[in-house]
Amino acid sequence: MAAGRGTRLGADRPKALVPLGRGPDAAPLVTHALRGVLSCPDLSDVVVVAPPDRMPELTAAVDLTGVELTSAGAGQVQVTVVAGGAERSDSVAAGLAALPPGVGIVLVHDAARALTPPAVFERVVEAVRHGHSAVVPALPVTDTIKMVDARDHVVSTPDRNALRAVQTPQGFLRETLERAHHEAGGSVTDDAGLVESLGDAVFVVPGDPRSRKITDAEDLAVVESWLSATPARGATPVLLVLGGLPGTGKTTLARAWARSRRAAHVRVDTIEVALQRAGADQVGPQGYAAAYALAADQLALGLDVVADSVNPLPVTRAAWREVASASGATVLEVELTCAATEHRERVEGRTADIVGHQVPDWSGVQAADYVPWTDADVALDTTDVDVSDLLAHVEQALAAVPEVGKPTAP
Numbered sequence: 269m270a271a272g273r274g275t276r277l278g279a280d281r282p283k284a285l286v287p288l289g290r291g292p293d294a295a296p297l298v299t300h301a302l303r304g305v306l307s308c309p310d311l312s313d314v315v316v317v318a319p320p321d322r323m324p325e326l327t328a329a330v331d332l333t334g335v336e337l338t339s340a341g342a343g344q345v346q347v348t349v350v351a352g353g354a355e356r357s358d359s360v361a362a363g364l365a366a367l368p369p370g371v372g373i374v375l376v377h378d379a380a381r382a383l384t385p386p387a388v389f390e391r392v393v394e395a396v397r398h399g400h401s402a403v404v405p406a407l408p409v410t411d412t413i414k415m416v417d418a419r420d421h422v423v424s425t426p427d428r429n430a431l432r433a434v435q436t437p438q439g440f441l442r443e444t445l446e447r448a449h450h451e452a453g454g455s456v457t458d459d460a461g462l463v464e465s466l467g468d469a470v471f472v473v474p475g476d477p478r479s480r481k482i483t484d485a486e487d488l489a490v491v492e493s494w495l496s497a498t499p500a501r502g503a504t505p506v507l508l509v510l511g512g513l514p515g516t517g518k519t520t521l522a523r524a525w526a527r528s529r530r531a532a533h534v535r536v537d538t539i540e541v542a543l544q545r546a547g548a549d550q551v552g553p554q555g556y557a558a559a560y561a562l563a564a565d566q567l568a569l570g571l572d573v574v575a576d577s578v579n580p581l582p583v584t585r586a587a588w589r590e591v592a593s594a595s596g597a598t599v600l601e602v603e604l605t606c607a608a609t610e611h612r613e614r615v616e617g618r619t620a621d622i623v624g625h626q627v628p629d630w631s632g633v634q635a636a637d638y639v640p641w642t643d644a645d646v647a648l649d650t651t652d653v654d655v656s657d658l659l660a661h662v663e664q665a666l667a668a669v670p671e672v673g674k675p676t677a678p
C-alpha cells in the first residue's frame with residue numbers, strides 16, 4: 269500500500285516516494301519496502317498501489333528493485349502498479365481487484381513499514397498456510413493504555429497483557445479478504461479489522477520493532493538511523509557453508525537465508541544434475557569444483573553466498589574455507605542433523621525438486637561416505653524446528669563472528 273499522501277510526515281511528496289538511506293543505499297520508502305516483500309517465500313505477484321497522480325514515479329521506484337526482482341522467483345514474480353483511492357481501504361480494494369486468478373494467499377503490507385524484516389513475512393505466510401485465514405503480526409505494548417471519552421476523561425484501563433500493537437504484512441486467504449471487503453463496511457484502520465467485524469477469527473504472530481511505521485518526521489529519523497547502523501551493501505561478504513546428509517534440511521535453510529539476505533544460493537545438486545544432463549557420465553569432484561568457482565565469483569562482487577552441499581569430507585570443508593579466505597569473506601560453517609525417525613520420514617517422503625535429480629533413498633543416505641563434522645561453528649538439529657528459528661540461530665551465530673575469518677575460541 270503506497271497510495272497515501274503522507275500528511276503527517278509533511279514532506280514535499282507522497283510518503284512512499286520520500287528517500288530513505290544515504291549514499292548508494294538511498295531509495296524511496298516504497299523501494300525499501302518492496303525489498304522485504306520480495307523475500308516472501310513462493311511469491312508470484314506483487315501489486316503496488318500508488319497515488320493516482322504519481323504513477324510514473326512509483327513505477328520508477330519499483331524498477332529500482334530490478335535485480336532483486338529477477339532473482340526473487342527466478343523471474344517469475346509479476347509486478348503491477350495500480351492507482352489507489354482516497355482511503356486506505358479503497359487502495360486495498362484496488363489492489364485486490366488487480367490480483368490475477370490463481371492467487372490463494374494475499375499479504376497486505378504498508379510501504380510505510382519500509383524495513384520490515386523478511387522473517388515477519390515468513391511467519392505470516394506460514395501461519396496462513398497452517399490454516400489461519402487471517403493473520404496479523406503484532407508486538408506487546410509497553411505503555412499502559414487508557415480508553416478516553418471525547419472530553420479527555422479516562423473511561424477505562426484495559427489489561428495491558430491482552431493488548432497488542434498490530435503491524436503489517438497482514439496475511440489472508442484471498443476469499444476471506446475479498447469477502448471482508450465486500451461485506452464489511454465502516455471505518456477500520458486495518459484489513460484484519462474488517463475480518464473481525466464479520467466475526468471471523470484473526471490469528472496473531474510475533475511482529476518486529478524494525479517494522480515501525482513511518483508516520484511522522486521522528487519515525488523517519490529513527491528508521492534512518494537504523495539504516496545507517498547497518499553495514500552498507502558491498503561490505504565484507506559472508507559465506508555461509510552448510511553441510512549434512514541429504515534430507516537434514518540444508519536446502520530449506522539455504523533458500524530462507526538467501527531470501528532474507530538477498531544472497532546467492534550455490535547448490536551442488538543443481539550443478540551436478542546440470543552436468544549429467546549435459547552428458548557427463550560420472551560426476552565426481554567436478555560439481556564441487558564448479559560450486560567453489562561460482563561462489564568465489566559472487567563473493568568477489570560483494571554478495572553473500574550460501575553454499576548448499578552435503579560437504580561430506582574434511583577436504584570439501586577445507587576447500588569452502590579456502591574460497592572464503594581467498595575472497596576476504598567472513599565464513600560460518602553450519603552442520604545440520606536430524607533425529608533418525610524424522611530424517612527417515614523426510615527422505616522417504618521427498619520428491620526431486622530439480623528435473624532429473626535422483627534423490628537417494630534411506631539406505632543410500634545411511635551408506636553415504638560422510639565424516640561427522642567435529643569443528644563446525646554451529647551444529648543445528650533440525651528435528652521439528654521451524655525454519656524461522658533455524659534462521660535466527662544462524663543470524664545469532666553470524667553476529668558473533670569477527671568480520672573476517674572464523675569465530676575466536678571462547
Ligand SMILES: Nc1ccn([C@@H]2O[C@H](COP(=O)(O)OP(=O)(O)OP(=O)(O)O)[C@@H](O)[C@H]2O)c(=O)n1
Nearest residue numbers: 270271272273274275276354355356359379380
Ligand atoms: N488512501 C490511502 C491511504 C494510505 N495508504 C497506505 O497505507 C499505509 C499506511 O498509511 P499511513 O501510514 O497512514 O500513510 P498516509 O495515509 O500516507 O499518511 P497520513 O495519514 O499521514 O497522510 C501507507 O503505506 C500508505 O501509503 C494507501 O495506500 N492509500
Ligand SMILES: C[C@](O)(CO)[C@H](O)COP(=O)(O)O
Nearest residue numbers: 356378434435436457458481
Ligand atoms: C494497517 C496498520 O499499519 C496496522 O497498524 C495501520 O492501522 C495503518 O494505519 P494508518 O492510519 O493508515 O497509518
